[in-house]
Amino acid sequence: MKKREQLEKTSLLIRRNIIEMCSSTRSGHIGSSLSVVDILVVLYENIVKGSPPDPERDRVILSKGHACAALYAILGYKGWITAERLKSFATNGCLLGHHPHWEPDIGLEANTGSLGHGLSIGCGLAFAAKKMRSSSRTFIILSDGEANEGSVWEAAAFAAHQKLNNLCMILDANSYQAMGHTKDILDPINHVEKWKAFGWHTIEIDGHNVMALNNTFMKFGLTQKPFAIIANTIKGKGISFMENNILWHYRSPQGKEYELAMKELQ
Amino acid sequence: MRATFVETLIDITKKGHDVHLLTADLGFGLLEKFIEKFPDRFTNVGVSEANMIGVAAGMAIRGIRVFCYSIAPFIIFRTLDQIRSDLCSMNLPVILVAAGGGLSYGMEGMTHYAIEDLAITRALPNMIVLVPADPIETEVLTAETVNFNSPCYLRLGGKVEPKVYKNGHLPTFGIIECLHNKGNIAIIANGTMVLRAEKAIELLKKENIFCRLYSLHTVKPIDIVGIKKIAGTCKLIVTIEEHSIINGIGTAIAEILFENSYHGKFVKLGLPDEYPKQFGSRDWMRDYYKLDPKNIASTIKKLLL
Numbered sequence: 300m301k302k303r304e305q306l307e308k309t310s311l312l313i314r315r316n317i318i319e320m321c322s323s324t325r326s327g328h329i330g331s332s333l334s335v336v337d338i339l340v341v342l343y344e345n346i347v348k349g350s351p352p353d354p355e356r357d358r359v360i361l362s363k364g365h366a367c368a369a370l371y372a373i374l375g376y377k378g379w380i381t382a383e384r385l386k387s388f389a390t391n392g393c394l395l396g397h398h399p400h401w402e403p404d405i406g407l408e409a410n411t412g413s414l415g416h417g418l419s420i421g422c423g424l425a426f427a428a429k430k431m432r433s434s435s436r437t438f439i440i441l442s443d444g445e446a447n448e449g450s451v452w453e454a455a456a457f458a459a460h461q462k463l464n465n466l467c468m469i470l471d472a473n474s475y476q477a478m479g480h481t482k483d484i485l486d487p488i489n490h491v492e493k494w495k496a497f498g499w500h501t502i503e504i505d506g507h508n509v510m511a512l513n514n515t516f517m518k519f520g521l522t523q524k525p526f527a528i529i530a531n532t533i534k535g536k537g538i539s540f541m542e543n544n545i546l547w548h549y550r551s552p553q554g555k556e557y558e559l560a561m562k563e564l565q
Numbered sequence: 566m567r568a569t570f571v572e573t574l575i576d577i578t579k580k581g582h583d584v585h586l587l588t589a590d591l592g593f594g595l596l597e598k599f600i601e602k603f604p605d606r607f608t609n610v611g612v613s614e615a616n617m618i619g620v621a622a623g624m625a626i627r628g629i630r631v632f633c634y635s636i637a638p639f640i641i642f643r644t645l646d647q648i649r650s651d652l653c654s655m656n657l658p659v660i661l662v663a664a665g666g667g668l669s670y671g672m673e674g675m676t677h678y679a680i681e682d683l684a685i686t687r688a689l690p691n692m693i694v695l696v697p698a699d700p701i702e703t704e705v706l707t708a709e710t711v712n713f714n715s716p717c718y719l720r721l722g723g724k725v726e727p728k729v730y731k732n733g734h735l736p737t738f739g740i741i742e743c744l745h746n747k748g749n750i751a752i753i754a755n756g757t758m759v760l761r762a763e764k765a766i767e768l769l770k771k772e773n774i775f776c777r778l779y780s781l782h783t784v785k786p787i788d789i790v791g792i793k794k795i796a797g798t799c800k801l802i803v804t805i806e807e808h809s810i811i812n813g814i815g816t817a818i819a820e821i822l823f824e825n826s827y828h829g830k831f832v833k834l835g836l837p838d839e840y841p842k843q844f845g846s847r848d849w850m851r852d853y854y855k856l857d858p859k860n861i862a863s864t865i866k867k868l869l870l
Contacts, residue, residue: 423623
């Protein structure tokens with residue numbers, strides 16, 4: 300079990316890797332990648348059991364697939380993706396593009412990129428695990444913009460009805476989506492009450508507090524309900540000029556911006 | 566056809582295949598036989614087709630052979646994004662069982678028709694597309710699905726359809742099936758149109774016009790070799806389908822004929838490029854669009870002039 304200092308150190312390293320990967324390839328979706336880093340670090344360092352190709356491993360699906368730079372970076376850190384593969388990110392002919400393709404042997408557990416798919420696939424994995432009496436658990440990370448999709452709520456209803464207490468949904472609630480603030484585009488009104496109303500055991504936390512994340516994950520599976528973590532995060536977390544700025548859904552830091560970003564991540 | 570599907574699914578499951586049947590709240594009065602025998606292998610996901618496809622994908626990742634059941638347009642159009650990303654791209658062997666292809670839902674109207682489903686499914690990489698014509702083809706092709714390593718669209722017609730296969734003859738997956746082998750005019754049909762084509766052949770026979778009849782039950786992968794053989798021996802090829810004339814089996818066969826320099830006549834019969842505004846029984850609707858034996862026969866006669 301990694302301690303707070305170690306987890307925070309790893310988060311910083313992953314953020315640096317994301318900036319490096321996205322800057323060198325002029326890739327976007329940096330804000331979304333930075334908001335989900337702490338969730339991924341705690342998950343992969345302290346929570347997820349097993350690793351590919353063990354069929355009994357826990358599975359994580361980044362349903363907000365556009366933030367895959369963060370996922371690739373943590374899988375690279377874990378050694379599931381080789382350094383060589385990681386270097387190929389977003390280059391012509393690569394197999395690590397801007398949205399993940401299913402490659403279970405390196406921890407990419409589904410195709411994601413079209414929003415609103417991951418939770419249904421997660422339901423299928425969790426439901427199958429129950430049927431097979433498998434101990435494998437399923438973690439699905441959604442964005443709050445993604446929760447606009449109707450299919451998310453079809454899956455939410457299914458998971459509660461089937462009592463999938465081996466399924467954990469983490470909402471990376473960074474309050475922004477592609478065209479602006481979630482409240483201005485399609486007001487979520489109240490994430491916690493919605494997931495509770497759908498029959499999920501729901502806990503709201505600061506999605507950048509690694510110990511809060513760690514301690515909340517420990518409560519997963521203690522009830523008969525599927526588990527929802529509403530993780531309040533900051534889009535672009537860790538780099539002052541990227542935080543809460545929608546431009547960094549699209550832009551890639553170059554020159555001085557890159558230097559400034561890396562300096563802030565010391 | 567649908568009743569045969571359920572019987573065959575029961576047989577497959579009895580043989581020990583790890584089957585799970587999902588439905589998006591349809592199949593009342595049909596699926597009960599399976600549910601009674603295998604209650605743990607059945608789940609009604611509710612009226613949520615998109616979720617059903619995702620759930621099927623997740624279960625298939627763990628090695629379960631999932632069959633998803635719904636009415637044709639709901640299982641293919643409403644869910645297309647999930648089908649392409651979660652099933653076809655990931656190449657997961659989930660079987661989409663579409664009830665009521667074409668105009669089968671008659672009086673229910675266009676919301677329940679699937680007249681563009683083959684155009685879409687045959688364009689999806691990795692997708693196997695099957696359109697059985699009768700209970701025999703339904704049984705053989707359903708039984709075959711347990712061997713698939715890819716997703717499959719199985720388009721069924723009504724609950725019960727008459728047999729077109731006789732004398733113990735059986736179809737083979739992937740091979741265009743010859744049901745009548747006389748003459749040098751070929752009718753290639755599938756699904757419910759095979760029986761209608763057979764009746765048209767009977768009418769033509771009375772006028773000493775002899776036609777061959779083929780059932781193209783496997784739309785994808787299409788039997789290129791078989792179709793080339795037909796092209797080599799027939800002066801007229803007519804395709805008949807309960808589907809839009811755009812991008813159905815007529816188009817698929819035309820592509821093969823054109824690429825192989827076929828010099829004979831070729832005509833495709835099917836549904837026009839429109840959504841029907843009128844309602845009618847399935848047979849009335851098929852007749853309305855001139856897909857009845859009499860019209861099929863007279864079209865062929867005119868082509869011979």
